[in-house]
Amino acid sequence: QVQLVESGGGLVQAGGSLRLSCAASGRTFSRDAMGWFRQAPGKEREFVAAISWSGGSTYYTDSVKGRFTISRDNAKNTVYLQMNSLKPEDTAVYYCAASRGRRLYSRQYEYDYWGQGTQVTVSS
Numbered sequence: 001q002v003q004l005v006e007s008g009g010g011l012v013q014a015g016g017s018l019r020l021s022c023a024a025s026g027r028t029f030s031r032d033a034m035g036w037f038r039q040a041p042g043k044e045r046e047f048v049a050a051i052s053w054s055g056g057s058t059y060y061t062d063s064v065k066g067r068f069t070i071s072r073d074n075a076k077n078t079v080y081l082q083m084n085s086l087k088p089e090d091t092a093v094y095y096c097a098a099s100r101g102r103r104l105y106s107r108q109y110e111y112d113y114w115g116q117g118t119q120v121t122v123s124s
Contacts, residue, residue: 002024002113004096004114006021006095006115007023007118008021010121012123013123014088015086018083018086022079024077024113029077029098031053031100032099032101033050033052033053033099033101033103033105034051034072034097034099035051035111036048036070036079037095037108038095039093039117046061049068050106051070051072053102057104059106067085067086068082069082088124092119092120093117094119095116096115098111
């Protein structure tokens, strides 16, 4: 059974940092592109960041550029999202996703597997 399990969420003050992790099991994700999405209360799920299967290419939504960094450790089947300089508007449930494709993807339908999400709350 394929599983993506996110961890690392929590409550942090504005300007603080969090590091999210996404551990994959049930298949080898080292050849999969990976991504992070988020969904704030009352809003649709939106793209945050993506990383290619090798980790050599990354892509970010404009609102997190320069603050968030996506990375992966294929030996551990894990992808990370380092979030710095957090803002209240970053408050959301953050989801990890995996795509069987090799490129960078920003649309939800391009991803085949999803985690259950982890809550990130940034207080002002």
